[in-house]
Amino acid sequence: MDETKSERSGSGLIAAQNCPEQLADETALDAFRQHNSVALVEFYTNNCGICQSMEPVIGTVAQALNLSVGLLNPRDDPTLVNRFQIQRIPLLVLFVDGDPVGRRDDGFVSGNELTEWLREKTDRQL
Structure with a gap:
């Protein structure tokens, strides 16, 4: 069984309501981004430091x-890799x-740089 990113989280820094959601595939990603008015998705791989x-x-x-926040490991999904033009990881996409x-x-x-970027991209105070 693959270790998921959320299983690795042991920092205790993430409140239950803000726990990243592990997204299994492109269908789950599409549902997640449609369900949340503002959503950040991290594309990652298990061995990425x-x-x-x-x-x-x-x-x-x-x-x-x-x-x-959604987490998605694109693994060897060429459709997903092409759709989001994934060339490097981690890739953060804000919806x-x-x-x-x-x-x-x-x-x-x-954290400060990420917060500033998110606020700039949403044109509002998050």
Whole structure:
């Protein structure tokens, strides 16, 4: 059984209502982004060290901003990789009203930098 990113979370920094939701596939992703008016999705792989180090940052920011977060391991899904043009991980994609409004694949970012980026992309105070 594969270890999921949410199972690795032992930091205690993520409140229950803001726990990242593990998304199984493209169908789950589409439902998640349609269900949440503002949602951040992290594309990751299990062996990505930067992805693991971003987990508590994303959790803390999600809790502070009351933001829905989804986690998706694209594995070997070429349709998903092509759809989101995934070239590096972690890839963060921000959705507002179901539409992608921003993406980052520049490695580790601090909580302050992530918060600023999210607020800038949503044109409002989260």
